[in-house]
Structure formats: C-alpha cells, structure tokens
Amino acid sequence: MLQHFDPNKDYGTPASLSEKMVTLEIDGVEVTVPEGTSVMRAAALHDINIPKLCASDNLEAYGSCRICAVQIEGRRGTPASCTTPVDAGMKVTTQNDKLAKLRRNIMELYISDHPLDCLTCPANGDCELQDMAGAVGLREVRYGFDGENHLDSQKDHSNPYFTFDPSKCIVCSRCVRACGEVQGTFALTIDGRGFDSKVAAGQDEQFLDSECVSCGACVQACPTSTLMEKSVIDMGVPEHSVTTTCAYCGVGCSFKAEMKGDQLVRMVPAKEGDANHGHSCVKGRFAFGYATHKDRIKAPMIRDSIDQPWKEVSWEEAIGFAAKRLKDIQAQYGRESIGGITSSRCTNEETYLVQKLIRAAFGNNNTDTCARVCHSPTGYGLKQTLGESAGTQTFDSVMFSDCILVIGANPTDAHPVFGSLMRRRLREGASLIVTDPREIDLLSTPHLGDATHLPLRPGTNVAMVNALAHVVVTEGYEDKEFIASRCEGDAYAKWREFIIEERHAPENVEEITGVKAEKVREAARKFATAKNASIYYGLGVTEHSQGSTTVMGIANLALATGNMGREGVGVNPLRGQNNVQGSCDMGSFPHELPGYQHVSDAVARARFEKVWGVKLDDEPGLRIPNMFDAALSGEFRAMYVQGEDIAQSDPNTQHVEAALSALDCLIVQDIFLNETAKFAHVLLPGSTFLEKNGTFTNAERRINRVRKVMAPVAGKEDWEVTVDLANALGYPMNYSHPSEIMDEIASLTPSFANVSYDALEEHGSLQWPCNDEFPMGSPIMHTESFPIGDEGKALFAVTEFVPTTERANSRFPLLLTTGRILSQYNVGAQTRRTDNQAWHDEDILELHPHDAEERGIKTGDWLGITSRAGQTVLRARVAERMQPGVVYTTFHHPGSGANVITTNNSDWATNCPEYKVTAVQVEKVSQPSEWQKNFQDNHERQYEFLRGSASSADAVK
Amino acid sequence: MFHTEEESIVTMINHIAQNNVSAGSESEVADIVENHITKFWSRRMKKILAEQLANGTEEFEPAAKLAAERLSAKMSASA
Known part of the structure; x- marks a missing residue:
C-alpha cells in the first residue's frame, strides 16, 4: 500500500530515520515501515488510526495515557502502541471488544475529573479529548462527579496570549514534553504525585512570571483547552487556513494563518515548513496584532x-x-x-x-x-572567500554537527526557532563554543556535551578567530587533503605564512581579547578534531569596523579544518530580518x-x-x-x-x-x-x-511563498x-x-533560473542556486566546487587585525554593545504594537555589578549614557552576565535613543556601522536627555499632524 | 568618530589600506585598495577622494595615497 505523508495528520510518534524496512501485519493489513517506527505510527501511515491522547508526532513516545493499547499476537497484555516498536512478522490487533472496553474505562476515568462544558468550551470542535471520547464510544461516567477532583482549579490568565485552565488538564505531559523536547526551555513540569499531579510553570508560578518564553509549543501540544489561545476563546475556532511565511527574523518559519472570513484567529506553525518543522516563537505565533492596530496608515x-x-x-x-x-x-x-x-x-x-x-x-x-x-560584511566576506554571498547550509544541518561554534550571535533570542533546534543537538551531545562578550542563554541550556565560553572584549573578533586558526595550523589540525583539493594554493600559502606568525598565538592575543590562552587552544582543538564542526555567526561579527575581516576569518577557519560541503559543517550567517x-x-x-x-x-x-x-x-x-x-x-x-x-x-x-x-x-x-x-x-x-x-528568502537561502x-x-x-x-x-x-x-527575476538571475511560483507550489520551498545545474535547489552549497576563480577553488584571505579607533579612555571608560531581545523585533514598530510589550516595554542598560558599584548604581536607576556621538538616558539593570567594563542595551524603542550614542565608525569594506563598540560613560541622572526631550516634542507634533490629516485641506498649496 | 565627509573619505581609504597591509608591498596593497574603491565606491566618493588628494590637506597612509593617485589619474584621463 502506498504511504502518502499528510502534514496535517498527527502520526502519533516521530518518524524513524532507519533505512532498514520491517514488514508486519496490522488488523490483517501487511505494512512495511522503517525499523524503529512505533506500532502507532505504522498503523497511522496506513490509515489505521489508533486512539491516542498523550502521543504526538513531534514528541518522543511517552506511554502515559494507555488509551492507544493494542494486542500483539504472542505477547502478553495490551502494550501501548506508541512505545512499542514494530518487529518483523508482528501481528497487531488495534480493535476488538477487549481493547474497546479498556479504552472506554480509561476515558471514563479521565472524564470523571473533567468539566462537561463541551458546548461552551473554547476547544469545542477542536478538542482531542472530545474526539477520543467519541472514538472510544464513551456513553456514561459511572463514578459520578462528586468525588475528589480538580474542577475548581484556578485559571492562570497572566500570559497575554493564552490561558492555562488546570481544571481541564488530563496531565498527559504533552505540554511539558513540548517545552523540553521542542522548545528546549524546560519551563514546565509535573508538580506533585499521583492524584495531586499537575502541570506547573517554573517554581509553580504564573506563566508570565516563569521562565516560559511563550513559544506556544505547549498550547499547540495540548489535547484539551487547558492551554488555549485567548484569540480562540474570544473569536471561536477558525474555519479556513492559508499557509504563508512569517515576517519576523531570518529563520522564515512557515505558518498556517487560521482564519474566520478575513479575520486572523491564530497562527499555527506548519509541520511541513522546511525551516521550522512545526515550531514557532512568541513573535511568529502570537505577535500579529500589529496588522490590525489602530496606528495603521490607511490612506496616502x-x-x-x-x-x-x-x-x-x-x-x-x-x-x-x-x-x-x-x-x-x-x-x-x-x-x-x-x-x-x-x-x-x-x-x-x-x-x-x-x-x-x-x-x-x-x-x-x-x-x-x-x-x-x-550583514553587508557577510556578502563581501563570503563572496571573497567562498564565491557566494550566502550561508552554506540548511538549518537542519546542525543536527549533524558534533561541535558548534557560535560567534557574536544569540540564537535563542534573535533566531529562536533555530535556537531550539540547536539546543536539541546540544542535548544530543554536540559540544558548544561561544565567542561573545556576554554569557548568552545558549550556554546555560541543558546539554550532554561541554560548553566553552570565550568572553572576549568587544572589537576583538578578528584577533580571536586568527588565534583559533593559528592553533589549528601550528598544532597540525589542518585538513591537508581538503585544502589541497578544494582551495587555491597560492592564497592558502600566503595565508598560512601569515597565520603561523607568533603574534597570532593565543598567548600573544590574550592581552587583546582578554581570554585565557589555554582556553582558546582548547576551543580550537575541540573545533578542529570534531568530525563535523560548524560555525554560526550573527551581527556580533558583522557590526564592527573589521566585520568583513572576521567573516573572511570564519571562512578561513572552516576551510582550514575541511568543514565545508557536507551536512553538519559550514559557515552559517544568522540573518537578522526575514x-x-x-x-x-x-x-x-x-x-x-x-x-x-x-x-x-x-x-x-x-x-x-x-x-x-x-x-x-x-x-x-x-x-x-x-x-x-x-x-x-x-x-x-x-x-x-x-x-x-x-x-x-x-x-x-x-x-x-x-x-x-x-x-x-x-x-x-x-x-x-x-x-x-x-x-x-x-x-x-x-x-x-x-x-x-x-516570496521571502531566509538565512538558509530558502525561497518560501508569502500568501495573502x-x-x-x-x-x-x-x-x-x-x-x-x-x-x-x-x-x-x-x-x-x-x-x-x-x-523576470528568474530570467535575469542565474541562481534563480528554475524558480517560479509553480515550482514553489510543487516543492514547498526551494534553496538557491536553483537552475539547470541544481534543478531541485541546493540545500548545501560547495559540495564539489566553489563558484570562484577558473578552477572553482576557495580562496583563503589574509585577515589582519586592525583595532577599532573607538576605544575606551578615562572620559569614556566603558564599551557599549547593542543587540536584540526575544520578544521585540528590530525597531519594534510591529512588536511594540502587540502584547509582547508585556516582556519588554523599554530598553534597559545592563552593566556588571562591579561597574555599578563603582558608580553607586542600582537596578532601576536612571542612567545618562554619554559617548563621543551623543547622550541618552535609560534605566539600569545590574547583571552578572555582563563582563566588567562592558554595558549592553537594545534598540527596540525609539524614545530610548540607543543610536543617539552609536558612532559613525564602520566596517572598512562595506560601511556596516560599528554598533557593537561604542565607548561610553554612565552616571546617575534625574531627567531625560535633551535629544529625548526633543524626540518627545516632535513625536507629539507629528502625531498631531497625522490626526489632523483629513481636515488640513490647505496643507499643500 | 569623524566629523566631516571629507575626513570620513580619507579615513575609509586609510582603513582599507590598513586592513590589507599584509597583502605585500606598498604597491600590492595599493592594488587592492584601488580595486576595492573602483568596485564599491560611488562616483561622488571618488570625486571627493581626488579633491582631498589634490588639496593635500589630509593624512593618507602611503599605500592609500598611491591608490588615490592612481584612481585620480584614471579619473582625469577619462574626464
């Protein structure tokens, strides 16, 4: 029988990746599936749908509800089909009187502690518990409803986007497992034992107060209305959906926009989405309210x-x-x-x-x-070295990485869905090296491998990347075969001569970067000896006066270790906007x-x-x-x-x-x-x-349809x-x-030659280059040659470290670096007009306790931040994750004036601004800066001009 | 941090030279600088560069100056 994968169907357990096939019999039907497939999935693939509650195909099998019990010839009892792998020759029965009675009894117990308000429940028509009660033929609850129960449990409305109603919870743990397995945050747990078991956020806190990042994976996983979107509670269940691509960040998640008429009810991440595989973040899933915000400009x-x-x-x-x-x-x-x-x-x-x-x-x-x-330095740097101005891999490639080097990026905040995938790989045992002035959240993610933090000083990326490459070459970790066959010889020889100079040794660079030499050596060895090592970088690399040099240095490092042209390796710029x-x-x-x-x-x-x-x-x-x-x-x-x-x-x-x-x-x-x-x-x-x-093209060169x-x-x-x-x-x-x-684009752009809307409909998405040479697109680039020079060989680049002229001194003793936060997006024009404001309604200046104490600063104090370019005022947060001498803020709120203080220094090759290094002084103040006062005045005046637009007929002479 | 456009143009060409200082001799570095500016700078930036070179008021790195002279000569020839 043919197996047609339907992304809208839940097959109960994840697919097995085994290439070995196993044949068995389910309800008399012969089925052949990959070894390691669960009985539940094998049945579902052949449209034999075993009832289930705690199972979902984006979660590992758990076997707690037991409603999926089956009988297997020659085996005792009624094993859970979700946790039982197929076996050759197995004969499975999914329906008979014994199983029907067992399932009804289980369901009866569930329903004896569940409100019977189906008609007024927000999940009415979209409730797996309701569906399963119907499927097992539940007709009565013999236990009554007067016994001990959870029906009076208090709702948690704290999250702006969803409610938690524990009275409807069946403790299937799908939410807890989704939070851990899919999102990787582990904010949820089952608190208590036996009858007292209940889902709890954090230390039994309100959802908003816990470490929950509001990705919505728990809401999506919930088979009842325990975790339910407030928009569905308000509007009812959607009646149609359109698949489109998220407009936040460079991950480019696919979503089903679920609608009632022309009203958007909710965004549900699409399981068939090649970039996100059914996962989302708080922005993509929930922060769409800006589209209908009253501030929209509705007329020219x-x-x-x-x-x-x-x-x-x-x-x-x-x-x-x-x-x-x-x-x-x-x-x-x-x-x-x-x-x-x-x-x-x-x-x-x-x-x-x-x-x-x-x-x-x-x-x-x-x-x-x-x-x-x-990312203009990415365009320049990768074109110079690899011949193409783009990252080399798919996001999924990270699942084959054994060592992940993250430089100047904060994926769990800025590219959250990819951050979750990376976390999954770290939990499987990949090692992690983070090169960043701050201790980013990825470092504290639970994982099996080891994590190394190289907390370098802002502005010293080139020195660090050179030091790593120096160790690779001088300690004999080069991939000589790859270099000989895939890289241009003269450029390599020149680079090698440069990089082995003693001035690049970690011991000599330590004074520049502030990172202990031995730690750098260990990191370099770890990277160079991993079977597959990959590099992920972000704006912490590019937004420097040497941004392009660092990008080329990153390419050098990947080339020198032969980490190019296959799964699990490569150079991966994490693009900022969609x-x-x-x-x-x-x-x-x-x-x-x-x-x-x-x-x-x-x-x-x-x-x-x-x-x-x-x-x-x-x-x-x-x-x-x-x-x-x-x-x-x-x-x-x-x-x-x-x-x-x-x-x-x-x-x-x-x-x-x-x-x-x-x-x-x-x-x-x-x-x-x-x-x-x-x-x-x-x-x-x-x-x-x-x-x-x-169409949008994401950070993995994936062209995805945007649909109205x-x-x-x-x-x-x-x-x-x-x-x-x-x-x-x-x-x-x-x-x-x-x-x-x-x-027209395809006709003029060789790398897009085979891209069309028809092809996108057929394939879902395509990664360029997509042309006659690569008719199905190119998930991984440079597998055999590089699009550079006559011979298609990569070019090593000499990467001189030229320190920025923006330096700290007695007048400006601290270095400011700017960045992003999970709940807000870029300038915040969209997310500030949503309930994401609940998490971040102002930009804050973070500083180390030592710098705070020296200045008598406490969290919450107003601070004047002065640079060579200007002054602004922000509230303080004293944070251990900062290193002494470095302060940090975001730029999501215009009135913050974060860019009033950034300078006009820029990357030598592309003019990309040096946002990541600004020398500043901070001191306690009691009022906004002059710029902020002027900003507020102009803001009010311009909004007044807007409000008066319809009546100001003589504004234009 | 620079304050005028003219200052920024000279700072930028010097910066390109400094970042490619390991490319070889002064002339080889100047080749790289010249190619970079030809490929990426606008007509207007090149004009300001030529003016600053002619004025002799700004401090050029040796390789940057050599590149600016070559560019300036080409501009004069094609004018």
Whole structure:
C-alpha cells in the first residue's frame, strides 16, 4: 500500500530515520515501515488510526495515557502502541471488544475529573479529548462527579496570549514534553504525585512570571483547552487556513494563518515548513496584532514641509505628487540627486521592483538596503572567500554537527526557532563554543556535551578567530587533503605564512581579547578534531569596523579544518530580518544587479538593459551613509524608502535626522508613521505580510511563498505602489501578479533560473542556486566546487587585525554593545504594537555589578549614557552576565535613543556601522536627555499632524 | 568618530589600506585598495577622494595615497 505523508495528520510518534524496512501485519493489513517506527505510527501511515491522547508526532513516545493499547499476537497484555516498536512478522490487533472496553474505562476515568462544558468550551470542535471520547464510544461516567477532583482549579490568565485552565488538564505531559523536547526551555513540569499531579510553570508560578518564553509549543501540544489561545476563546475556532511565511527574523518559519472570513484567529506553525518543522516563537505565533492596530496608515498622505500637517489624498494624487517632485528635483539637481532604500521586511518581488525603479526609472544606482547596517560584511566576506554571498547550509544541518561554534550571535533570542533546534543537538551531545562578550542563554541550556565560553572584549573578533586558526595550523589540525583539493594554493600559502606568525598565538592575543590562552587552544582543538564542526555567526561579527575581516576569518577557519560541503559543517550567517538574504539577492546594493552581478559587468548589464529597455549606469551608486552625507552637502535631494526605519535603526541619530531634514522630498512607504516618516513629505500606506503575495528568502537561502490572507488596508500591495510610481515617472511597469515579477527575476538571475511560483507550489520551498545545474535547489552549497576563480577553488584571505579607533579612555571608560531581545523585533514598530510589550516595554542598560558599584548604581536607576556621538538616558539593570567594563542595551524603542550614542565608525569594506563598540560613560541622572526631550516634542507634533490629516485641506498649496 | 565627509573619505581609504597591509608591498596593497574603491565606491566618493588628494590637506597612509593617485589619474584621463 502506498504511504502518502499528510502534514496535517498527527502520526502519533516521530518518524524513524532507519533505512532498514520491517514488514508486519496490522488488523490483517501487511505494512512495511522503517525499523524503529512505533506500532502507532505504522498503523497511522496506513490509515489505521489508533486512539491516542498523550502521543504526538513531534514528541518522543511517552506511554502515559494507555488509551492507544493494542494486542500483539504472542505477547502478553495490551502494550501501548506508541512505545512499542514494530518487529518483523508482528501481528497487531488495534480493535476488538477487549481493547474497546479498556479504552472506554480509561476515558471514563479521565472524564470523571473533567468539566462537561463541551458546548461552551473554547476547544469545542477542536478538542482531542472530545474526539477520543467519541472514538472510544464513551456513553456514561459511572463514578459520578462528586468525588475528589480538580474542577475548581484556578485559571492562570497572566500570559497575554493564552490561558492555562488546570481544571481541564488530563496531565498527559504533552505540554511539558513540548517545552523540553521542542522548545528546549524546560519551563514546565509535573508538580506533585499521583492524584495531586499537575502541570506547573517554573517554581509553580504564573506563566508570565516563569521562565516560559511563550513559544506556544505547549498550547499547540495540548489535547484539551487547558492551554488555549485567548484569540480562540474570544473569536471561536477558525474555519479556513492559508499557509504563508512569517515576517519576523531570518529563520522564515512557515505558518498556517487560521482564519474566520478575513479575520486572523491564530497562527499555527506548519509541520511541513522546511525551516521550522512545526515550531514557532512568541513573535511568529502570537505577535500579529500589529496588522490590525489602530496606528495603521490607511490612506496616502502628502505635505509640502515636515512642519505641516498631513493631507489625506487619493492614491493617484499621492503618486502624482511624488513623481512630480522627483522629476523636478532631477531636472534641477541632476540624475544622481535622488535614490531609494529597499526593505528586508518586504518580499523579493518588492525589493526587486524598488531597485529596478531606481536603476531604470531614476537612472542611477543609488539603491541600498538595510543589510548595509547588518550583514553587508557577510556578502563581501563570503563572496571573497567562498564565491557566494550566502550561508552554506540548511538549518537542519546542525543536527549533524558534533561541535558548534557560535560567534557574536544569540540564537535563542534573535533566531529562536533555530535556537531550539540547536539546543536539541546540544542535548544530543554536540559540544558548544561561544565567542561573545556576554554569557548568552545558549550556554546555560541543558546539554550532554561541554560548553566553552570565550568572553572576549568587544572589537576583538578578528584577533580571536586568527588565534583559533593559528592553533589549528601550528598544532597540525589542518585538513591537508581538503585544502589541497578544494582551495587555491597560492592564497592558502600566503595565508598560512601569515597565520603561523607568533603574534597570532593565543598567548600573544590574550592581552587583546582578554581570554585565557589555554582556553582558546582548547576551543580550537575541540573545533578542529570534531568530525563535523560548524560555525554560526550573527551581527556580533558583522557590526564592527573589521566585520568583513572576521567573516573572511570564519571562512578561513572552516576551510582550514575541511568543514565545508557536507551536512553538519559550514559557515552559517544568522540573518537578522526575514528577507535580508532576499533583499541582497535581489540587487539592492548600489554596486550589484540582482544575483550579485556587478554593475560594471558589461555582459550582465546588457541582459538587464535588454529586458528593462534602458541604459544602465556602470558605476556603483551611493550607500545609505553616503546618501546622508550627500544630503547634508545638498547634492542628494530626494529618497524613496520602502518599509525601513532608518531614523531609528541607523547609527548616529542626530546625523541621520539632519540628513533627512535636509531632503526636499522624502517618500516613505510603511504600515505606520515610523520615525523616518516623521521627516517625510509623502506617506504611502504599506501592506503587511498578511496582505500580499510574494516570496521571502531566509538565512538558509530558502525561497518560501508569502500568501495573502486578507486585503491590504489601503487597497494596494506594496509592489503595486512601486509599479504606480514607476509608471507616473514615465517608466512603464506592467505586472498583474508577483509571480510575473519572479519570472523576470528568474530570467535575469542565474541562481534563480528554475524558480517560479509553480515550482514553489510543487516543492514547498526551494534553496538557491536553483537552475539547470541544481534543478531541485541546493540545500548545501560547495559540495564539489566553489563558484570562484577558473578552477572553482576557495580562496583563503589574509585577515589582519586592525583595532577599532573607538576605544575606551578615562572620559569614556566603558564599551557599549547593542543587540536584540526575544520578544521585540528590530525597531519594534510591529512588536511594540502587540502584547509582547508585556516582556519588554523599554530598553534597559545592563552593566556588571562591579561597574555599578563603582558608580553607586542600582537596578532601576536612571542612567545618562554619554559617548563621543551623543547622550541618552535609560534605566539600569545590574547583571552578572555582563563582563566588567562592558554595558549592553537594545534598540527596540525609539524614545530610548540607543543610536543617539552609536558612532559613525564602520566596517572598512562595506560601511556596516560599528554598533557593537561604542565607548561610553554612565552616571546617575534625574531627567531625560535633551535629544529625548526633543524626540518627545516632535513625536507629539507629528502625531498631531497625522490626526489632523483629513481636515488640513490647505496643507499643500 | 569623524566629523566631516571629507575626513570620513580619507579615513575609509586609510582603513582599507590598513586592513590589507599584509597583502605585500606598498604597491600590492595599493592594488587592492584601488580595486576595492573602483568596485564599491560611488562616483561622488571618488570625486571627493581626488579633491582631498589634490588639496593635500589630509593624512593618507602611503599605500592609500598611491591608490588615490592612481584612481585620480584614471579619473582625469577619462574626464
């Protein structure tokens, strides 16, 4: 019999990965399944559905409810089918009178301590207990309901997104196991014994007060309404669903958007999602309320000056106003006086169109994207060494890693679903090395292997990576065979000569990094001797003045140890926003056309010119920081910004604000009046990921469909607005659906040649390169050669450590590093407009107890933080996880002004800002900074302008 | 931390030279710097660089200066 895997079905226990097949008989049907498969799963695969309560195919078999009991010929008793593996020749009976009676009796006991309020229960129609009661034919409860029970147990409403109603709990432990096995947090437990057993969060605390991270795995696992989404309690169970891709972070989880009409009831992670396999985080699962928030911009608006109220106008008038301004400015100040910024939050199709608009309709290459301020060094560094500006692996590859090196990344906060997968591998025994100034949560995750923390000083990544490579080479751990066959010889020889210099020895680097030499040597040996060693890195690598050098150093380390081109190894940049990879792929950078084809490449340019029908500039355009400088000099006068908030996210805020204020025309397309929009002259309503069609590309190069589940609030998807603007400028764009845009992308981008919406429908997702050479996509890159040079061999790069000029001194004795937190996303525009505020409603400055004591600082004190760039005020948190001399904050709240204090230092190769190193002083203060006072004044004024938009008819003369 | 665009342009070219100092001789380092700027810098940045070189007001690293001179000569030739 054919086995068709249905992702919507729960097969009870996980799939076995064994290649050995076993044949048995279930209810007279011969079935063949992989060895190690449970009887329950083997039956379910053949549509023989054994009743179950405590089993779920994303959890290991547990065997507590016993309702899945079966009989097996030649064996005694009635074993649980979930915990019984198949055996060759086994004969299983799943239904007979004895089993039916047994199951009814078990169910009767469950129901004797369960409220009989099915008709008013929020899980009515979506309750496994109810379904199973029906399946086993329960007709009476002989024990009555007067005995001791849990029916009066108090509900816990503390979590903003779900309730915990212990009166409905059957203590199946699915929630507890999901929290441990799937999420890896272990926040839940079964407290008490026997009849007193109950699910408890943390130390029997309220959910919100416990270490629960609100990923929702427990809610999804619950077979009753014990753990239930508040949205379902409010709205009832959904009636249809659409599979789409999350718009938070670079993991790119697939979700079923479960709907009632056009109302989104809940987001359920899709089991068939290739990036997330049915798991989610608090943002993706629950923080979607921003899509219907009252702050949404619902109509286009224009104004002559940023000191005027907005005027609400039609789409035609707004687009016409914007186009005229752009044309007038170019006529007066020249072709290069305008530009634009694409967004990593928008789809591939949208970013492609924005850069096309700039190159073809504006007639210049003044296009850039927010990857400039996050992963541009990844693009540069990996292209130079490996030939492709992207990570080499799938997320699943980590399950084959024996040693995991994490540099400057905090996966459990910034890429939580991948963080859970990594934790799972650590629990299986992989060893962990973390190179980070802070003691990140991953280090305290329960695991079988050993964990090493290299708590280096901010700004010393290159010295550390060089020291690790020095040990690899000088202690003889190089993979000589791999190097000889896969790497270019001259570059390797040059690098080897460089890296063996004594100045790179851990003993000589110790003074720079602050990490004991022996610890570095041990870490290097551990990495080099592991069968499969992988490197994962984040913005703690890239956002430095030597970000590109560190990326190349990471590639060197992987190449030198032969950790490239197979499962469990590789170089893995953890991308920040949902479509950072895609926005880079789509030609958002000023020097590259889509597919990383340089603008000076006449052959590539000619292909684009033929399809786009215009002559293209062969010189790189302005990067974002150059746009700001040029704006202040008066040479750059207008900017089109789609879906980014540069006024909050970019460093040295006063400089950015001055540049934006100097523009004659700033066109912002966004879902809210964000910080950048406060400086805008045209505000075009954006559409959320729920309101449009397209694709996102995640950190593993996986192209996933984004599907529209509700109509755009202002009537247009973002790509349609760009099309309108192009047409108004006199450059014809004519697409009726994003699939046509993808077809054009595929025709011009060799690595996307075989990508189409039809192919995505067929395969679910595809990882580029996806072309005739790799028709099914490329889960793992560089398996046989590298797309670099004539011979396809990787290039080692010499990685000189050049210390940052941003140094601590007596005036600024501390080093500030900035980062992200689990519950908020990037500038917070989305998550601040959800109940995620419950976890993080302000940015806090963390500092070590020693630094706090020296300054008389306690947790909760207001602190003035002063750098060479500016001053802001935040509340203090004294934290042991900081190292002395280093302070940390997040940038999720605009009023915090975290970027008022970051400087304009940047990566030498790409201009990626050095967010991770700012010399500061902190002191107790009693009032906000001047910038914060001005910010508040302007915030109130701009919102007043917005509120008065409909009535301010004479705002535009 | 720099304060003017001109300052930043010279800082950036020096920074490129410093980060590639191990590439070899001054001329070899200058090759790398020149290629990098040709490939990644905008027309406007290159123009400011040439102006700063001509003004002689800013401190260039030797390899950076050599690269700036080569770039400047090419710009003059193509003008």
